[in-house]
Amino acid sequence: MLPLVLDQVSFAVNGRTLIDRVSMEIAEGPRTIILGPNGAGKSVLMRLCHGLLMPTAGTVEWRGARNGRERQAMVFQRPVMLRRSALANIAYGLKLAGISPREREMRARDVLEAVGLANIAGRPARVLSGGEQQRVALARAWALGPEVLFLDEPTANLDPGATRDVETLIGQIRAGGTKIVMTTHNLGQARRLGDEILFLSQGRLVERAPVEGFFTKPASAEAEAFIRGELPWK
Amino acid sequence: MEMSRKKLLSIALAALILAAAPVAQAQKFITVASTTSTEQSGLFKHILPIFQKKKGIEVRVVALGTGQSLDMGKRGDADVVFVHAKSAEEKFIAEGYGVKRLPVMYNDFVLIGPKSDPAKIAGGKDILAALRKIKAASAPFVSRGDRSGTHMAEIALWKHSGTDIEKEKGPWYRDTGQGMGPALNTASSMSGYLLADRGTWISFKNRGDLAILVEGDKRLFNQYGVILVNPVKHKHVKKDLGQVFINWIVSAEGQKAIAGFRIGGEQLFFPNANAKGA
Amino acid sequence: MGEILIALGEAGRLIVGAEAALVEIVLLSLRVSLTAVLIACAFGLPLGAAIAVGRFWGRRPLIVIVNALMGLPPVVVGLFVYLMLSRAGPLGQFGILFTPAAMVIAQTILILPIVAALSRQVIEDAWQEYREQLRSLGAGAMTSALTLLWDTRFSLVTIVLAGFGRAAAEVGAVIIVGGNIDGVTRVMTTAIALETSKGDLPLALGLGIILLTLILALNAAAYWVKEGAQRRYG
Secondary structure, three states: OOOEEEEEEEEEEOOEEEEEEEEEEEOOOOOEEEEOOOOOOHHHHHHHHHOOOOOOEEEEEEOOOOOOOOOEEEEOOOOOOOOOEHHHHHHHHHHHOOOOHHHHHHHHHHHHHHOOOHHHOOOEHHHOOHHHHHHHHHHHHHHOOOOEEEEEOOOOOOOHHHHHHHHHHHHHHHHOOOEEEEEOOOHHHHHHHOOEEEEEEOOEEEEEEEHHHHHHOOOOHHHHHHHHOOOOOO | OOHHHHHHHHHHHHHHHHHHOOOOOOOOEEEEEEEHHHHHOOHHHHHHHHHHHHHOOEEEEEEEOHHHHHHHHHHOOOOEEEEOOHHHHHHHHHOOOEEEEEEEEEEEEEEEEEOOOOOOOOOOOOHHHHHHHHHHHOOOEEEOOOOOHHHHHHHHHHHHOOOOHHHHOOOOEEEOOOOHHHHHHHHHHHOOEEEEEHHHHHHOOOOOOEEEEEOOOHHHEEEEEEEEEOOOOOOOOOHHHHHHHHHHHHOHHHHHHHHOOEEOOEEOOEEOOOOOOO | OHHHHHHHHHHHHHHHHOOHHHHHHHHHHHHHHHHHHHHHHHHHHHHHHHHHHOOOOOHHHHHHHHHHHOOOOHHHHHHHHHHHHOOOOOOHHHOOOOOHHHHHHHHHHHHHHHHHHHHHHHHHHHHHHHHHHHHHHOOOHHHHHHHHHHHOHHHHHHHHHHHHHHHHHOOHHHHHHHOOOOOOOOOHHHHHHHHHHOOOHHHHHHHHHHHHHHHHHHHHHHHHHHHHHHHHHO
16 A cells, blocks of 8 residues: 555645645655644644545545555554453454454454453453553554554553553564554654654644654754754643 | 343343233224213223123223214214213214214212302202302302313303303303313312212212212203214224124113112112103 | 322232232333333434434434424324324224324334434444544444444443333323223323322322332433443443
8 A cells, every 4th residue: 555645735624724735755664753743733644644534635645556455554542442342342343354253353362462461351441441452452453454553642641651561562563564653742752663753833744854863953943943842742 | 241131131121021912802892982970980890891791892991071082983083982962962963973872871960069168059959049159259160171071061051040151251260171080189179169970079089178069950960872983984983893882781781780880889870771852 | 298108008008919900000001111112212223323423414403303302292292193093094094093002102202202312412422432443443334333332332221211211101192092991001100190080199199109119110220230331341
């Protein structure tokens, strides 16, 4: 499916422009972090890429060749667990993907095992801790074997321990060959997990650079102010 | 839900539905539209089982009031109509809704009122004089106001006493639009006068300080008639079964059953199927 | 006060005696209202889900109408159904008037809007939470509606019990279309109406207490289900 190409994409609602003529290409390989201050439009841009929102101008296209892995998945800031067991939550995603019942159960167990949550497989998902829920959400996405995984501030609501677990898991998923596209407001996390930074400010793509270059020598004034901590974050 | 809890609940639900399911009824039945007085006094509870045992036909009584019963007959929602308003019944037949009217029985109306009797009519034998006194005293009077046989009889009595009550009523006249029982409840709670059929009065339990003040006047005579709904107008009417019921109720056996109905030793309804001009 | 004590005594006597006539009345009440609830739910729950999840022209006015129909006066419904089922009416040939079937029809019409309106509210609230994740996983409108119906099942059970309570408690509709025929269409509420109009108030109160106990037990059951589920499933 990759690369994903955005061409002059804008998104406006009630007269307010949230994304302003963004053109970019997301290719295979590097872990892409979308960074920016509060209200920059990171979440909206994510949703435009994933297909949850339709642009009001411009195009969003998957230009890649079909390689048998036409899947993308998304994990949200607040994990959405169905009122059933953790295992059943994962099986639900697989069912929607057309996997047979026996295969579903097997794959769900395997992925829970792989993320170290085999012991809570039978527990009602909604009573799990925030960190556990987010890991189940990630496992659910991973089980689908996606080519691209979008993550919208996945650890914003988690404590440092749970954050560490989630970051490790993202690493596992990446190692399995999935492209990671993530938003965060945590600069440390961006440095830890990212290979390239897409910096957004007021709906415009202001800067794009490899991670180290971005933090040591930001090219734009906005980026510089943001790194220094002068622009507000969430 | 836990599997066992879910199972328990579904079994309970299934059992409940099965228990409430009726035994299949292949029973023959007719629908009789009648007045509240015949049902509420308990007459039907007494005579219908006798009829069902003899003829094997179930009688389903929809007890509303004369007006609604006749309306049901016009719509074809009943097979037989059994009410007590002769002129309305004759009109019903004249308009082609019923086949023939047969007299069945009579009971009487009584004038009920508070023992304190502000209009001073207690013990009187003249209903018209009593009504005039009530009007003169502007004493509270409760009317059914529901086009029932009792209501129509009441209006007729007012007329004979010289009052067109529809035009001349004052705030003392309470038009409740209710059946006999509720009207009695109302009269009891406001210590008012009202015209009631003796049957409902005898079985009425919430008397408060009400008592019979005037009775026995021939003008308080209340005649019941039975009519088969016209099968020509309504093809589905159970004319054969309905006719069996009518024949039975005017027969010696049916009339005896009516006479045999008593409350506290008192007979409420007096069979008169053979009376001329009833 | 004395009247109420007599009524309690009467109620006790009735229940302990379990007279056949009384048992018949209670069972008929249950049968009619349970059947009505089942039919109302079979149509009302999917309808509520469809309105909650769907996007179609006239959706908002439809929600307003369904909400307003919750306040249908039972006696008006009774009159309408009576006119429909009367021999003189359009559906007269089926001869359903003055049978339990007519009572079921009238009560179904009464509680269908309640089930639809309340379930729509519940499902729409859940939809707000689940919408993006379900779409991300690839669930279409129908699948989403079914998923939400299952996920909100405990709240829905409360709604179903509320519908049953409303049906079991009404008298205006069933007395008109049923005719309160002794042994055929006499239910608890119509029996109470009859005994009251006969002036047999202790008996009416006694029946009323039995009915109240039933409704109370129902509400307790609803509470038990909801609370238990909340604790276990989150």
